[in-house]
Each structure stands twice: as structure tokens, then as C-alpha cells.
Amino acid sequence: MHLGGMLATSLFTACTSRPGLVVFAAASLTDAFNELGDSLRRRDPGLRIQFNFAGSQTLAFQIEQGAAADVFASADERWMAIVRDSGYVADTPSTLVRNRLVVIVPERNRAHVENLEDLARQGIRLVLAADQVPAGRYARQVLLNLSHKDGFGPDFAPRVLANVVSNESNVRSVATKVQLGEADAGIVYVSDVTPAIAARVRRIDIPDAENVIAPYPIALLRRAPHLEAGRAFIASALAPEGQRVLERNGFLPRD
């Protein structure tokens, strides 16, 4: 609690310079970070945090183009490494959380996708994140992993990929298209199945052995306008209380 108080104080002092801390975060962190932001603001009503949620690749591009951001939370290590290699990261990135993938189908499930094998059935309208989006790359990795599993067959991945009708620019759009019933199935993070979405989709779990457990790195950015506030935000996200918020939103703890 003492730590929390200290963080709140330092956040407050650092944030008295307007317009406040700017956090660039992967789209999949939307609900978790909004909740985290709310709880930080409750403790410190003067706190100003702005979140910019988008696909990690979009955020990386914006940072490289000089966006005035303080903190970058990426859904994969690749985009963090790219931003870091270009010299935009101040501290060594820490692992924020880990995430894993799940297949979702619309609640009405008119295409009768009941299990993972059904994804390869001809005519299924599958929506994935594009392969430059971390979630899209992981989804393709999962399909390859499943191809090596008994009962799926080596042509499983190409057959499933032939069913892709759209490569969405971020993982949340995948969840939206499934939720609206426009797609028959999609592959998203477990954390994307938020309470609002859970009521409208069914989950088909991917076995841990074939799943991708993706670490999310978070880092303070160089030339951050709100250095101290950024550092404090990262610390509070990594602290037990912050981790509990993230876990409640479907993420796996950082280690």
C-alpha cells in the first residue's frame, strides 16, 4: 500500500504538467489498461493518462515517426525490438503479461464450427489478424503447430488459411467481425473475449502444447515528455495490484 501511495504521488507530481502521460498500447490491452487507468485515477483524481490503442505494428510506426508517447506496450517482442533498435526505447523492456490464443465462433454458430478440425472445412469464413499483426502471426503459428498434431494432418494449416476471408488490421476487429456473426470463426487472444464479447461468442480452446504463449513487453520511451509518470505507470502495471487487473482481463501473469 505504501508503494501504491508513493506511485500515486509520483504520478501526480509528474502529471501536473499537461496534457499528461501518453501510453501507446497494443489493441488487446484496451480493456485491461482502461481498467488499470481508472483504478489509478481513483487513487489520484489529478492523474491524467491518455491511451492510444492500436495494432502494435501501427504504434511502432507512429513512434518511429516521432509520436510524443511515454510508454509503449507491445503485443510481441518483435515490434518492441524494432522500436528499440531504432533507438526509441529508454530502459530495457520488461515483460508485462503473457497472452494465449483461442478460437471464437458466433453464439449462433450457423456454420457449426464445433472443434479445431472444423476450421479446415471448406466454405468456413475465417477472419484472422493480418500477418504483420502479432496476433495474426501467432494464429498462423498455432495452425502450423496443429498441423504436426495427430488427427489434423500436414495440410491442416493451408486448408484453414484457404478459408481466410479477411486479414484485419488489429485483433479487436477480428473479435468484432465474429461477434457480429459476419465471420464463422476467428482467432483472437483469450483476453479479447471480454465480458461484453463473451455473451456473443463461443470459445474453442487451443491445447497449451500447440498454443502460442506470447509475452507482452512494456518499455519507457526515450525523450518521453513524462519520464517519471511513465516509469510509475510501468511500475504500477507490474505490481501485484496491476497484475491482478490484467489477470482479471484474461491475461496470464508475467512469469
Add this chain to the structure above:
Amino acid sequence: MAVLLCLLALPLVALVVRLSPAAVWHRLGQPDALAALRLSLITSAAAALAVVVLGLPVAYLLATRDFPGKRLVQAIVELPIVLPPTVAGVGLLLAFGRVGLVGGALHAVGITLPFTTLAVVVAQSFVATPFFIAAGVAGLAAVESRYLDVAATLRAGPVYRFFNVMLPLALPSILAGAAMSWARALGEFGATITFAGSLAGRTETMPLAVYAALETNIDTAVALSILLVVVSFGVLACLRYAPWAGGVGGGNRKGSRAYGPGR
């Protein structure tokens, strides 16, 4: 004026100076760029055609008749100009999606729009329609009624009067409207990515390819952007200087200013 010109022109300059023409040519020759280019040409041409065919009767009625609800019709056909394209996409999805308002009925007769090339054309037509209607209405309304009256005294029927008197006189505006709606369709992004999704060769038009390429290969994105800039500029230049566009002594005096050739 200098500030405004910088604001508008500098982004274009920045795009053009980044790559040499040879590099642009090379990037545009890549299969993914070609696929986007081909898809964009086909869909935008189809959208422009659809807008002209469906829009001409509407423009005619708006230009020549008064009827109950005319203002409402005018408002509806103008709305897409100010509506954010993403909102248009969400609306299209909720209306014509598989489980949308009329999507179920469409689905039952075997038409499923989302994620198809046809959905791209529908999205483009949605946003492009007002540009044609505005120019078409202006052009048709500017046709002086005495020509039609003279034709009528010569016992020309209404259909003959429309196709042989009115249409030729209004043609510059109608062509200008068609060109503007084609250019708008070519640049469509928000409604397309929301309603039609993004799949190379099927729904990934040039603007969507630019967006995707930004995150993988910025030079490809720039090359595609330059092409879009050149085409858009070409359309505007044609509208302003082409002989049929009414620049000098054209047929329509007050007609086609709305979006068409300026003066």
C-alpha cells in the same frame, strides 16, 4: 494563403520526393501492388458505373420535379459526403451483413456481401454517389427549358427529349460527376475495410494496401500513394482543362460548379 498551400501541398511533395520514379515503377510492378491496382480499377469503375446508372434518374427527378419528400431525398443523397466512411461501413455491415437488417433475406437468396469484391463496390458506390448526383442535378437543372419546349413543339416525346436534347446539353456535368465519383471510389478506405474486410486480390484495394504496406514496407506504401495522388490530380486536371468540361464556351453556364470543373 502560403500556410494553407503548405498544409495541402507539402504532404504530396513529401510523398513524391521520397522515391525516385524508377523505384516507384519497380514497387508498383510487384505482384501485391499489381493485385491491389487491378482490384481498385475494376471495383472503382464498377462503382462509378453503378452510381451513374442508378443516380441519373434520381438526378433527373431532383433537377426537374417537385415532389413530396424531395428535401429528404436530397439530404439522403448528400449525407455520405459528411458521414465518416467508417460509420458508413458499420451501417452497411448492420444493414447488408449476413445477419444484418436485410442481410438475412439476401443470404437466403444466395447473396452474401461482406468480405466479397461486391461489398467493395457497394461501399465505394455509397460514398461516391453524392459527387455524381450533385454534378448531375446541377447540369440537368441548367438546361434551359426553351430547348425542351422547342423540341416538344416538334413533337419530340419525353424520352426523346431527355436523351437527345437534355442529356447532350448536360453531358459535361454528367461526365464530370462520373469522374469525381470514380475518383472518390478509387480512394475509398474506411467503409471498405469495415464492410468488406481486407484480403489481397479480393477486397484489398489500393488504399487498404497502402495501409497494410505502411507496417511492412513503407516504400511500397509510398509508391502506391504516389500513384493515387497522380491519378487524383489527373482527374481534377481533366475536369478543369478538358474541352468538354466547359472551361471555354462549354454548354452549361451555371451548371457544373458544385463539384465539377471550377472556374
